[in-house]
Amino acid sequence: MSAHRIANGGRVDRAATVNFTFDGKAYRGHVGDSLASALLANGVVLMGRSFKYHRPRGLLGAGAEEPNALVSVDRGAGRFTPNLRATAVELYEGLNARSQNRWPSLQTDFGAINDRLGMFFPAGFYNKTFMWPRSFWEKLYEPAIRGMAGLGDAPADADPDVYDATYAHCDVLIVGAGPAGIDAALAASASKKKVFLLDEQDELGGGALADPLLWPWLAESLKDLAKLPNVTLLPRTTAFGYYHDNFIGAVERLTEHLPDPGHSAREKLWRIRAGEVVLAQGAIERPLVFEGNDVPGVMLASAARTYLHRFGVAVGSNVALMAVHDSGWRDVFALARAGVGVAAIIDLRETVDRALMDEARELGLRVILGSAVFGVSGRHAVKGIAVARADGALQQKIACDALLMAGGWTPSVHLWSHSLGKLDWSEEWGAYLPGTPNENVRCVGACGGKWGFGKGLNIGALPTPRDPAKIKAFVDFQNDVTAKDIALAVREGMKSVEHIKRYTTNGMATDQGKTSNLNALQLASSALDRPVQAIGLTTFRPPYTPQTFGALAGHAKDALFQPTRKSPIDPWADAHGAVFELVAQWRRARYFPKTGEDMHAAVARECLAVRENVGIFDASTLGKIEVVGPDAAEFLNRMYTNPWKQLEPGRCRYGLLLREDGFITDDGVSARMAPDRFHLTTTTGGAARVLNMMEDYLQTEWPDLNVWLTSTTEQWAVIALQGPKARDVIAPLVEGIDLSSEAFPHMAVREGSICGMPTRLFRVSFTGELGFEINVPAAYGKHVWEQVWAAGQAHGITPYGTEAMHVLRAEKGFIIVGQDTDGTVTPYDAGLDWAVGKKKPDFVGKRSLARPDIVASGRKQLVGLFTDDLGEVLVEGAQIVADPNQPVPMTMIGHVTSSYWSATLGRSIAMALVQGGFDLLGQKLYVPMAGATIGVTVVRPMFYDPEGSRLNG
Amino acid sequence: MVDLATRTAPVPAEPAEFPGVSIALGVPLARWSLRARDAKALAKAVGHKVPTKIGGTEGGMACLGPDEWLLRLPEGATISMGEGLPLSVVDISERAITLVLEGPRAIDVLQSGAPRDLSKFAVGEARRTIYETVEMVLIREGEERWAVDVWRSFAPYLREALVTAASHLR
Amino acid sequence: MILIHCPYCEQTLPELEFAYAGEAHIARPADPSALSDEEWEKYLFIRANPRGRHNERWRHVHGCGRFFNAVRDTATDNFELTYKAGEPRK
Numbered sequence A: 001m002s003a004h005r006i007a008n009g010g011r012v013d014r015a016a017t018v019n020f021t022f023d024g025k026a027y028r029g030h031v032g033d034s035l036a037s038a039l040l041a042n043g044v045v046l047m048g049r050s051f052k053y054h055r056p057r058g059l060l061g062a063g064a065e066e067p068n069a070l071v072s073v074d075r076g077a078g079r080f081t082p083n084l085r086a087t088a089v090e091l092y093e094g095l096n097a098r099s100q101n102r103w104p105s106l107q108t109d110f111g112a113i114n115d116r117l118g119m120f121f122p123a124g125f126y127n128k129t130f131m132w133p134r135s136f137w138e139k140l141y142e143p144a145i146r147g148m149a150g151l152g153d154a155p156a157d158a159d160p161d162v163y164d165a166t167y168a169h170c171d172v173l174i175v176g177a178g179p180a181g182i183d184a185a186l187a188a189s190a191s192k193k194k195v196f197l198l199d200e201q202d203e204l205g206g207g208a209l210a211d212p213l214l215w216p217w218l219a220e221s222l223k224d225l226a227k228l229p230n231v232t233l234l235p236r237t238t239a240f241g242y243y244h245d246n247f248i249g250a251v252e253r254l255t256e257h258l259p260d261p262g263h264s265a266r267e268k269l270w271r272i273r274a275g276e277v278v279l280a281q282g283a284i285e286r287p288l289v290f291e292g293n294d295v296p297g298v299m300l301a302s303a304a305r306t307y308l309h310r311f312g313v314a315v316g317s318n319v320a321l322m323a324v325h326d327s328g329w330r331d332v333f334a335l336a337r338a339g340v341g342v343a344a345i346i347d348l349r350e351t352v353d354r355a356l357m358d359e360a361r362e363l364g365l366r367v368i369l370g371s372a373v374f375g376v377s378g379r380h381a382v383k384g385i386a387v388a389r390a391d392g393a394l395q396q397k398i399a400c401d402a403l404l405m406a407g408g409w410t411p412s413v414h415l416w417s418h419s420l421g422k423l424d425w426s427e428e429w430g431a432y433l434p435g436t437p438n439e440n441v442r443c444v445g446a447c448g449g450k451w452g453f454g455k456g457l458n459i460g461a462l463p464t465p466r467d468p469a470k471i472k473a474f475v476d477f478q479n480d481v482t483a484k485d486i487a488l489a490v491r492e493g494m495k496s497v498e499h500i501k502r503y504t505t506n507g508m509a510t511d512q513g514k515t516s517n518l519n520a521l522q523l524a525s526s527a528l529d530r531p532v533q534a535i536g537l538t539t540f541r542p543p544y545t546p547q548t549f550g551a552l553a554g555h556a557k558d559a560l561f562q563p564t565r566k567s568p569i570d571p572w573a574d575a576h577g578a579v580f581e582l583v584a585q586w587r588r589a590r591y592f593p594k595t596g597e598d599m600h601a602a603v604a605r606e607c608l609a610v611r612e613n614v615g616i617f618d619a620s621t622l623g624k625i626e627v628v629g630p631d632a633a634e635f636l637n638r639m640y641t642n643p644w645k646q647l648e649p650g651r652c653r654y655g656l657l658l659r660e661d662g663f664i665t666d667d668g669v670s671a672r673m674a675p676d677r678f679h680l681t682t683t684t685g686g687a688a689r690v691l692n693m694m695e696d697y698l699q700t701e702w703p704d705l706n707v708w709l710t711s712t713t714e715q716w717a718v719i720a721l722q723g724p725k726a727r728d729v730i731a732p733l734v735e736g737i738d739l740s741s742e743a744f745p746h747m748a749v750r751e752g753s754i755c756g757m758p759t760r761l762f763r764v765s766f767t768g769e770l771g772f773e774i775n776v777p778a779a780y781g782k783h784v785w786e787q788v789w790a791a792g793q794a795h796g797i798t799p800y801g802t803e804a805m806h807v808l809r810a811e812k813g814f815i816i817v818g819q820d821t822d823g824t825v826t827p828y829d830a831g832l833d834w835a836v837g838k839k840k841p842d843f844v845g846k847r848s849l850a851r852p853d854i855v856a857s858g859r860k861q862l863v864g865l866f867t868d869d870l871g872e873v874l875v876e877g878a879q880i881v882a883d884p885n886q887p888v889p890m891t892m893i894g895h896v897t898s899s900y901w902s903a904t905l906g907r908s909i910a911m912a913l914v915q916g917g918f919d920l921l922g923q924k925l926y927v928p929m930a931g932a933t934i935g936v937t938v939v940r941p942m943f944y945d946p947e948g949s950r951l952n953g
Numbered sequence B: 001m002v003d004l005a006t007r008t009a010p011v012p013a014e015p016a017e018f019p020g021v022s023i024a025l026g027v028p029l030a031r032w033s034l035r036a037r038d039a040k041a042l043a044k045a046v047g048h049k050v051p052t053k054i055g056g057t058e059g060g061m062a063c064l065g066p067d068e069w070l071l072r073l074p075e076g077a078t079i080s081m082g083e084g085l086p087l088s089v090v091d092i093s094e095r096a097i098t099l100v101l102e103g104p105r106a107i108d109v110l111q112s113g114a115p116r117d118l119s120k121f122a123v124g125e126a127r128r129t130i131y132e133t134v135e136m137v138l139i140r141e142g143e144e145r146w147a148v149d150v151w152r153s154f155a156p157y158l159r160e161a162l163v164t165a166a167s168h169l170r
Numbered sequence C: 001m002i003l004i005h006c007p008y009c010e011q012t013l014p015e016l017e018f019a020y021a022g023e024a025h026i027a028r029p030a031d032p033s034a035l036s037d038e039e040w041e042k043y044l045f046i047r048a049n050p051r052g053r054h055n056e057r058w059r060h061v062h063g064c065g066r067f068f069n070a071v072r073d074t075a076t077d078n079f080e081l082t083y084k085a086g087e088p089r090k
């Protein structure tokens, strides 16, 4: 019998039995167990296979540092979580866990052949071997390596769980509820401060949980804290990252420990801003580096004490200790007192503290000083150890069923490092300790180096009588990095720890080197013959321990992933069968198919309806800005390319907006409602950007202007009515506006009412037809739409979507900013010279229109294209060449920006940006596509009614 | 006045009730965005008191920026549009809807996605701020009563997010 | 997530309410047409991009809406101070 539950002791509830399975086999544990302690109690020491060599592995530790015992927990469809540390999985009734990284089973793993081939897998093996030929990488090397390696399986199903999230603010945030953290909480709470105390474990207490002498104090303290209204206790909460200005990310596990998670949130993301942060994260014991240090049953001495005192589990019946530090002796004394057999205490030091020697003698323990373990027998569990003096003399074998390692302590400075606090090397600890802080933060207890674990040696690897080049002495257990890998990295020229890390992958697995970093540093220091401080320290980065994507996303999944903006008229479109598309965050009706229609047929029908009768279109998403103040016209005159000061109230104008570099950034039709009031429109996607840009100029360049900007995008619902019968439809609905062509010409605006609602009625057209845009307050948009729809029935009114809108405007050669322009197109390139006020002394972007590159020849210019084959619709984005027979790679002179089937014209039409395009009218160009080259002729981008005769119906 | 039956709102009219908090659609309001350099001149033009400290409120008038105010009045109210004056009055009555959160846990629901420390948000204070990615004007109308003005198209998302947060309250 | 002090609101608030707006104190020339191509290029494209102390613009876009200036250390992300638009370089 090796690992087993002892008769008495521990904090588990022995009266409460919990059934669980591991790799399909049923076991029993107790309430209060971790999966790790429960498996140990059942005598299970083999818990995983290593990453590279597939070596059998058992528990190294008892807490967050555990590198070996990674398991997957399956909670049903979509609830599969890989890479959980068995030490951090709370036992619950029905827990279904399995080991990872093995096939077909944990006991018999074919991948273990890698271990025998270890000589072929040195550090940098992947980098060196799988280089050429390149095609082999994708097809052969990568799939094979990914199949063999990897930690756990990625979940394949959608995550059915929901997650909670919040921001929180406190005066003092304490991370770690061990004795130091609890003391800090008690002290801070006395001052009425708002205090958060969080700890990653299910039970608060940290190291005190493994020290029965502290249990009365712990119970009393937690009782006191729980009573205080200004203290929030958060067990099962991991602070995973420490960001600027005392902003801490933490994840609270809410249902992971429950047999039935129900419908409540699985985890909660805490985004905490703290006045002061107190880090009390304790320290992690260091393993020792020697051959066989990864055999299941070789573990940290402190972990053995935790299993004993917290869980009532003995890790073996006959344990040995390999120590270079005092603390391990006390752990073994605790085991001996609990009745666990102790085979021997081996310490590399020739002398140790008198008190330790005395206590060992009292307990009748065998002590071997000045010696080291150099081998471990047993493959799936420790059977014995080989020991020799440091010089290799006096070799002997000792039978034991567990070997404890006491290599000294590494303060957990992870979060301190996230906060960019300085670290100072401590010779006493053989580790880095917190130095100068970068935030309002302090470290207390062991993580601040303020804890008495005793004395010890700082060494890289234990001495061995064997050839160090022929043994596997593990440094990073999770990534299978050995001492000789570090030596090899140094021999091959890696001098910085950052390079050694990347070459060997030491510290790069999910445990982030919690148990390996310092040993790797010591080994590199020896190999380079430079002090540890001269080698540097790799940067700790969030997360402290792995977190689920679900927790990090918080509420932001499914419908809450991001807002889907809908216009007031969207419900009508939905009810009338619209197919939608997303434009920025807006959901817009793309087309309205009738039964049996595909998009092509629906769009053709919608276009013809607008040209022949009348179409109705939801234009509510257009950006709108109300520009008000005595200097409104002056401001617009400075912003837009064309003149605005002479525009009469009641009239509209097309505005073209450039960035200061001369390139088109937005456009839209705007109206002067009054001498000091304009109603601007912008593109749907450009609304926020344009308002920001205008605010910028107004606030910082021309703060003297008396004019203000207000977004009115969502104030107005906009119903576009386009087609020869548009006026007939609205005539009976409109009051207070003379709709006649003479009284209300194209590019005019009137205020009145429609269907009893106040309206700003625009006479504008983005289709080339007689058209109106009816602006009504958003809450009444759907009502007015329905009234117009009803009135239009007699006139063949047809709803159309964005796709038909695109075709109709393209037939007229109207550009869409962002589709026919791409941030490198000037008004001249787009053929919009007419919209540039030549006599204006200045406007945003004007000076740039005279820059050498802008006036040079050979710029890409917007032209129309006709395909040779009328039915051929070019692909948007397709490249254009002058000579289709030139060798590949061809010289591309432009690309297609817009391309549609025009039902009106009975042929395809396209717009394109082509080098020197204006000089190529009538010329033949080519669009090479897979399988065929399409011939096109360059034309003016004005395909329909160039005289504009249809605007008047 | 227009017929109420013709109005539509982007979120359900029925309040969502949870232990400690209810989330309800507020009544329709008349809203104006007011801009001016001179608060006194603005007060005179629109006939309402104008608070001058950002975050302050006075009646239905909230100061959102150094030259920006939001005036919220009962539906149907009218004010002078300030024609020709060096100021800006814009009707934004229908740009936003109001969500009213009431109850002792309302602050927790709002804090779930608002990065600002709401425990420092005084009764009577009003500010433009953000909930996750959605901008809002937050008004603390009472110790346990908050009004959230949010643009119409963002309202369904914001309501859903607040309801989700409320459903997770423990 | 950094905290930024808005000189208009006189509050120190989470970064999420703010938007970065480029280097500060680059005034648009009063008469761009008077500038040579080289001068205009400098105004348009050439920025200091220092490692360390940087005068830059931010906008309290989800707050009071104002553009303001800040001195931030680009290496540490620490804000030294913020000040109102129009005030001299600090």
Ligand SMILES: [Zn+2]
Pocket: C006, C007, C008, C009, C010, C060, C063, C064, C065, C066
């Ligand atoms: Zn501000």
